[in-house]
Amino acid sequence: MLPATTALQASQQIATIIERVSQIILGKENVVRLAVTCLLARGHLLFEDQPGVGKTMLSQALAQALGLGFRRVQFTSDLLPADILGASVYDRDTAAFHFHRGPVFTHVMLADEINRATPKTQSALLEAMEEGKVTADGTTHSLPEPFFVIATQNPSSQIGTFMLPESQMDRFLMRLALGVPDRSAERALLEGQERRELLRTLQPAMSFLELQQLQTWTRAVYAAPALLDYLQDLLAASRVQGHGLSPRAGLALLAAARASALLNGRVMVLPEDIQAVAVVVMGHRLEHAADGMRGSDLARQLIAETPVP
């Protein structure tokens, strides 16, 4: 089991990251915490929000604060899979095909407006996310470690888009929504420095090796049988009417809860950790079962109704 000092040290490091990023994104500390939790749990993030609330800014700030490489791809309806993964190009000099790596070969990739692309392009990206490598012309090129995809989609504009189906939304660990900042935060935003300037001067809080160390520690956080009972009760409650959460969802929930526990400086997962991440982890997976409600509302209801054993 993780020693307590390690957990404390980890939580301090994570606190630094959150504090740095919160200087850029004002008034949204909760969202930043959840985003960092997602990264610690080695999951991919989905932002579903209206345009202009700072999704790109947040992704860039995260990447920078963690000392990770950042690439941004703007998805359009005519984007091809090769535009993301890379293509083999014939080099006349060497008379051979060279694989030119696409933007996916980076640490943090921001896939902006993922719902604009055709399903073929979406699935190419999702496949790369899942496998962690790209195969082209018979050769396999692995993606760098750690690898994150932060995707965004705008829920309200339905016309001319290909919304991600639930089976593919499942691949994202969390679905977050930033929302508009409150009045004082917005005031600070308006009065303060230009965000891009701040972003340029943002110092990384750790290297990617340290991040990998944090991720290893996250996996080592202890989950007691009593806690797994609670987790399984939640999963069973969602499966009452028809199919609810899948085992992948359970694993995702546990991983996110572990990250949340480490963030709070604990060596074991508590029901509070699960409750803290549950809505964002379960919300997008429950859209089909929600039957008229929003998935996140159903998730909240499940939490409220399932007793802690």
Next chain:
Amino acid sequence: MKVRVRWNRHTLALLAIVAGMWYAAEAQSNGAAHLIALLTAMMGLLSWLHARANLRGLNVRLVGARPAAQDAARGIPVELRATGALPVCGLEVFVMGATTPVFLERVPAGEAVLVELPPPVRLASGVLQLMVRSVYPLGLFSAECVVETTWVRRVHPKPAGDLPLPAPKASRQGDAAAGSSHHGHAGGGDDFAGLREWRAGDSPRHINWRAAARGGPLMVKSWSNGVQGVVVLDWNNLTLDESARAGQMARWMEICESDGRPYELSLPGCIIRAGHGPAHLRRCLDALSAQLSADAGSAPSSELQAGKADSVLSSEQSTFLPARPLLFLSLALLLAILPLRGFIASSSLVVCALCLVWRGVLRMAVPHMLIRVGVIIAGATAVYVDYGEPGGMEPGIALLLVLAGAKMLESRTPREFQVLALIGWFLAFCAVLLENHFARSMWTVLVVLCITACMVRFRRSIPGVREPLRVTVILFAQALPLAVLLFFVFPRGLLDLGTALGRSRFGESGIDSVLDPGNIAKVAKSSDVAFRVRFPDGILPANDTRYWRCLTLWHCEGLRWTRGGRLGSAPLLPRPKPGGNVRQIIDLEAHGKRWLPALDLPLMARLHGEALAPEFDQSLVSPSAVQNSERFEVVSHFELPTGHDQVRDLPGSHRQAALQLPTVISPTLRQLTDYWKSVTQNDEQVVQIALNYISTQGFSYTLEPGDYQGPQSLEDFFLRRRVGFCEHYSASFATLMRMAGVPSRVVVGYLGGEFSDHNGGYLIVKQSDVHAWTEVWLKSYGWWRVDPTAALAPDRLNIDLGAFLAGGAEEAERQRRTLWGRSSLRLRLWWDSVNYDWQNQVIDYNQESQRSLLERVGLRQGKLVLLIPSIAFVLLGALLVTWWLRRPARHADPWRRVWQILCQRLAKAGVPPCAACEGPLAFAERVATEHPELAAQMGRLAEMYVSGRYGGADVFAVFQQGVHAWRIKPRAVNRKMADAGR
């Protein structure tokens, strides 16, 4: 959840049965019957408590998604959780407005069960209410509770109907502009109105091919023809009924949506302005469903308020019969009526048994009503024929048997079988009224338990006998102590019944007042106990003086003797000497006649507190027929007269009666007696010579001497066959004495008795000890006992009849030496002492016993004062049982148990309880913010709990200690809350 327990017809039936049992017990003054009545009443009371507690520990809630609008046919998932320590059994759950309930066999303790309820048919929309019902455990009470939910279920009406769309109103153009942004009929108009996604059925001409070529999706250009008219959908314009109207309007809305027309909805309660699009559609559908529920809601809402939902068919009324429970019930009822054989006329027993077998064992269908009526009439006729008059106990029981059989034939549903089970209780009770043995009472209790188990089995649906038996045993174990306490304390004799409810017909055993050849032998075949005798003075009469005098017979007809007429006053007996008297306390079993046994010669007796003097013939007669077991005290003088006292002469009337002879005498016998008279000088010698004659002339003694009939029977016996039983010997001896001029009479009674060590030592006299002997009048002795059997077989005095006939004294002695003989003897004596105790302590426990109990405690008031401790006991018992039933579930996890104790302590101190979904740290934080003085300790304990339960640290002992040691002061907390509130 508020649980209401309602009584139904079966409750009334139970009350009636208990009242009937108590009445019968009071009338017969039978303690065992009182006990059974109290046991039944207590079981009924406890089933009320169990029914209440059954539903109390249940938590019902809706689970799953609760969408704003739902499909009408979708089931409603509900979770039922048993929060107490006992499982919840036998539930019926349904949604108010549905037609069929879901039957739930059992919710295990501490666990939850998920059921999907059929959706309501009538109340499709509106606030959802659930109803949980149960008639567990015995079906005598029905508990129900209504569960309110906060879910307002809305069902959108399905589009249906073929009426054409009303024409759009062109005059409403101003409103049309508001909603014209999205509509677009693909074909009409020439104003470009934007792109929309291609749907199947759109013409390919309108597809935006440029965008499609670039890889985009297929989009269709839409055109509008400017301002369009608005379609007004008016509720009141339609003439259909509500649901059809709603369906038609939904269909119109669908058409408008697909056409792209704006539409406006006009309902009696609201008007929704023109619009278009999915949001508008949803609003209109919501309004429609609200309209539907408002219209349909008036009638059923009153039903909701009343909380009754009797229209839902309960599983109690289903006609599906499970095979096994029915078989068990029939067998239990057959067991109940089995002991009545021998007391009730067999015709009604046979009718009842046939009906039970027909329906229960063979599982035939319910016969036609004519057959059923025919059975009742046939049975009633048989009862009338057998008994003659409808009053009395046995005819009543026989009629009840016939009715029970008829009820069995016509029962179809579990509810009707319940009535039959209650009748079965009463029939089992009747056996106790008829017989007083301890074994019979135990049999009755066992049969009552079997029937109760059948009643439980009918309320549940798992096969097998373990569960019903377990429930029955629990009920019995809780009811028995209460019943025993009330047995001692509940006031008897409240009803002050004058007449005793006796048995009108007794078994064939028992002495008759006619001595016919053969009828004593018949009595001797039975081994029932006739009476038991205790000797309080400690004097035990010797074997040869254990003659128990019951009747004297005066009228001679040869071998047949009868009582004869009552004669005048008795001759004075010799003055009783101080010694030679023995006091006996006799417990006599009921025999329906008036004679009382006493040790020869009774001087005086005391029955029911009143002195009783012997009759003219020195036998004791009771003022009324002995229909119940009686206890009385006798003082007897057992030494034979010595001949030295002054004896008065026999009065003339007595002498005349004592010398009466039959009209026809055999001349040979006359010769014989004349010869005897001639060779002797006085009466004693006549007696002696006659005895010598019997002992030397080859007479033998057997229980089966064959038939002696006719006027020649005496001669036949005495001169020719010479094989007989004590009756023959005593009758012939007395006749011959009369012929020889010696006044004589026959005495019928008992001889001997088995001594038992238990209960301080007492004698058991059985029917097989019945005996007949003679008495002759000798001048200086008075009536002198002469036993011809003793002359013939002196061993008979020492051992009882069975042993005597088996092989004599040596054989009996040898038997007693063997192990088998000894142990069977000991067992027999012990069993008799158990019966004796049962008779004394339980059956004879009546008003006087209660009064003496009261006096021992020191109270002298009337019997009504006993009601106070009775009610107190009942309340105490009910409280104890309720406390046991309502105990909360113990968590299997020890951590959780201690945490629960902590939460309970905090709740008692005024802290709002921990919510089910609240984690420990969150709860601790809440407590810390609301009650800062508890924050430090609470935080420590929460840390320990968390690190132990979720972290695997070994701090359980410290945690437990900390929780138990923490004394939270409620007053400090409350004052703080009051201060905060002000």
